[in-house]
Amino acid sequence: MAESRLIQGRYQLLEVIGRGGMGEVWRARDESLGRQVAVKCLKAHGPHHDQSFTRVLRERFRREARVAAALQHRGVTVVHDFGESEGVLFLVMELLQGRNLSQVLEDNKQHPLPVSDVVDIAEQVADALAYTHQQGIVHRDLKPANIVRLTDGTAKICDFGIARLGADIGFTSRLTGTGVAMGTPHYMSPEQIGGDEVDQRSDLYSLGCVLYELATGVPPFDLEDAWSILIGHRDTPPRPPREHRPELPGYLERLILDLLAKAPEERPRDARELVDRISAARFAASTATVAEGAGGSAVLAGRESEVSHRPPAVDRDPRLPSWTRGMTTGHKAAGAGPRDTPPHGVAGLSAAWTAVPSSSESSESSGPVPDPDSDPDSDVVEEPAPVPSRSVVDALAGRHNAALSLGRLGRWAEAGEVHRAVAAERERLLGADHPDTLASRYEIAFTLSRTGRPDDALREYTHVARVRERVLGADHPDTLAARQETAYALGQMGRPFEAHQEYTAVLAARERTMGADHPDTLRCRHNLAFNLGRLGRPEDSYRMAAEVAAARARVLGPDHPDTLVTRYEVAYALGQLGRWSEALRCYQEVADGRARALGPDHPDTFAARHETGICLGRLGRGAEALKVYEDLVGDRSRVHGATHPETLRARHGLGVSLGRLGRWEEALAESRDLCALRERVLGADHPDTLVSRREIAVALGWLGRWPDALTEYRAVAAARERVLGADHPDTLASRNDEAHCLEQLGRGAEAGEVYRRVAVLRQRQAAGGH
Structure with a gap:
């Protein structure tokens, strides 16, 4: 090759x-x-x-x-x-940018990782295992070398070379019969060693071995030969991790030992239970005092020497399967034990910002830090706040990372709670203007944005941007990042003119300091293009989005997710311009590209397929649109569930397509089913529920059942007026529907009165806009 x-x-x-x-x-x-x-x-x-x-x-x-x-x-x-x-x-x-965990341990000279890193890795790997197990796949060779930690902290499982599909039992015996070693001794479950059938709980045991090594610097059975290791896994309880490293939290030791239970039924039931346990423990830790992070549990009484835990080496054990003969230990841990301080210095702190006592200093004995703004000739000397100890800083960094992990799992409300607690502690210990305090407040804003509170997010982003500009400078990347998020929040709040001004200023700074093709510059131009559409400038939006898409394709590749996101916006702008054939072609290409890059079941792939259906409907190709939505409903139901909002949205498209094909009885039945589901899942006054009620009215009208249609139209108009206000465009559109229905019933005078009220409200709205 x-x-x-x-x-x-x-x-x-x-x-x-x-x-x-x-x-x-x-x-x-x-x-x-x-x-x-x-x-x-x-x-x-x-x-x-x-x-x-x-x-x-x-x-x-x-x-x-x-x-x-x-x-x-x-x-x-x-x-x-x-x-x-x-x-x-x-x-x-x-191509992953990072190091596998075996390399991470080697880089760290086999010393254990910080507790916050161990827990973060545990939660991410458990979440990935929960997914793979749900697909019926057992990895069967989980070890540090098969878990990569990217530079941004993401953990990824790789190498499914001996994975077993739940539907294919025979593969195991075919492989083991050849003498191929199925797994790595340091990380094999007792049932693997015994040659028994394995299930997802075997992967949990292997994960326990990995976490044991990350937390202590040594595998659970760090013995001289493969036979001793195998027998250790099968017959010998592992030493509690805190005998190696007394400062480990009790919850982490319990979790690791539960994973290392000899009997599969004594381990956590599945990886999802493991994720929940880790999240609960992290959340509990985040609400505890920071001082707890500096402490540690006492060494267990009656500690035995390591030698007493090692089973004697043997040449052969008839209870072990024949395929284990000749197996070697592979990579062996060589660490001498945990060191007293984290390996990479102070987590999250800049050495230029504040001094932190070394491992030989205690927080009580650390001296004061001079105030850079104080007058050295002043007769009055103020006692500065003591510098927080390394362990306190590490505890805060661990809690910050825990909150980031909650966000990665989509648990934004919980993430926000932890970030708020950490921000308060960092402000008290480090000061309101410290970069770490500002980083916590930035993340608070991000969680607010993700939980539908853009006004609160805007206040936080504005504060962070203002302080970062003063402390770091106007053109610092962190300052620009906060300003860009400020613009995004303004757009969310329906203030596109202000958002446009902020995006334009940030873009000029990014182009000046980073260059036109820098990914952050292109991201800002992408957001600006989207905002131009909000300003009612679809031509400008299309032109800029097309330029950004071409630049991202050149810099990142045509199938990079960022490139495809911008091409999606190009398609949207084409639709706004009424260029539906071009929009259709673009959406189809985005859907194909996302299927290749992200997978056919990725939410972004589904979104592009949905827009493809909309384009087909706009082009009068109802039969093709119907087929797109039928397939999409099936796929979304399989992946997300039958009541997921996006599954229901696909069902809405299906119902509209049935109507376009003149199949109004079927369209009516579909709309009624969908409306009932949306009311149960989203609420009676949710915008999506009201859209479905309007589709019921449309179908009733086409079937000539105008009195029933009028009842539905009025219900929708009343709900929108209650929720959105009398002069909201959606409310006015509903009142127009009501008037049209009255006309069909021969009630012209009533229809004229409704039309007049709508006209007056629109005139007021237009006058207010000026």
Whole structure:
């Protein structure tokens, strides 16, 4: 493979970035899309190799491609392509910017990671396992080398080479019968070692082993040979982690030991239960005093020496399966034990901002920090606030990271609570203008925006932007980020003119300091293009979005999610301009690109498919639109559930399509079912529920049942007036519907009165706008 350097005329191999038992991993360039990828190639085995062995390896490789390609989750490595070239199987994956956990431990000289990092990794990996297990897939080789932590802190599971699909039991026996070692000794569950059938709880045991090593610096059975390790997993209780590292929180030790239970039924029931336990523990920790983070549990009484926990080495144990013969331990931890301080200095603090006592200093003995604004010649010397200890700072950083994890899981309200608590502590200990305090307030604003409180978010963003400008400078990236979010909040609040001014100012600063093609500059231009549409300037919106899409395709690649987001906006602007054929083509291309880059079941892929249906309807291609919505309802129901708001939105499109095809009885039945569901799920006065009630009225009108239609139209108008106000455009549209219905019933005088009231309200609205 290395000689050709080019696979299938598309993937240019650049350098080897990893080697393993099954092959090599290369950094490569996808010449078709102009992006960097990782290409895993199965090693070619010569004729001296056992052919059955080679066949199994090839089957495993093909299996990994099939399993991994079916998974679409932020915590699982994305697979782009798979094939065979010149007899060599290859797998094309996203190129991850980060280090696997084995490398992280090596970088840290086998010392344990900070507790906040261990818990963050645990929650992310558990969430990814909950997803893969829900798909019926058991990884079966979870270990530090198969978990990558990206530079932004995201944890991703990779290498599904020996994963087992729940529907394919026979694969296990076919592989084990060849003598291939199914797993890695340090991280194998007792049932794997015994050759028994495994389920998702085996992965939980392996995760427990990984967390044990991250938390203590050593695996649970850090013994001399594979046999001793295997017997340790099968027969010997692990040493409690706090015997290695006394300062570990009690909840983390309990969680790890529960995962390492010998019997599967004694472990957590599934990974989702594990996520809930971690989240609950983190939330509880976030509400405790910061001082708790500085403390630690006492060393357990009656501590035994490590040697007493090691089972004697043996040459053979008849209770172990035959395939374990000849197994080696693989990478072995070499750490001497935990060190007293976190490995990477002060989490979240800039050394230039404040001094922090070293590990040899205690918070009580640390001296005062000079005030940079004080007069050195003044006779009055004020006692400055003491510098917080390293452990306090670390505890705050851990809680901040815990809140970020809650946000990644979509639990914005809980994330906001933790960020508010951390912000208050940081302000008290570090000061209101400290970068870490401002970082917490920025995240508070972000959670407010995500929970439908843009006005509160705007206040927080404005404060953060103002202080960052004073402390860091007007052109600092953090200042510009806060100002850009200020503009976004203004747009959310229906203040597009102010948002436009802010976006324009931020864009000028970003272009001046970062360049026109910097991703942050392009993100700002994207937001500006969207806001132009809000200002009623669809031509300008389309032109700018097209420019940004072209730039992002050049810089990031045509299938990059950011490029596709902007192309989605291009399609939307085309629709606003009435150019529906072009919009349709663009939405279809975005849907195809998202299916490749994000997966067919990703919400963004579904969104593009939905817009495709709208375009088809606008073009009078009702039968095609109906098919799009039927497929979309089925897929959304499968992925999100039958009552998810987006599933119901797809059902709305289906009902509209039935009406466009003249199938009004079916459209009426669909609208009634949908309205009842939306009322139960969203509430009677929710805008989506009212849209469905209006569709009921439309169908009744087409069926000639005007008295019933009038009842529905009036109910919708009354609800909108109550919720939105009498002069809201949606309320006025409903009153027009009411008047039209009155006309159909021959009640012209009443219809004229309603039309007059609507005209007066619109005139007032227009006068107010001027």
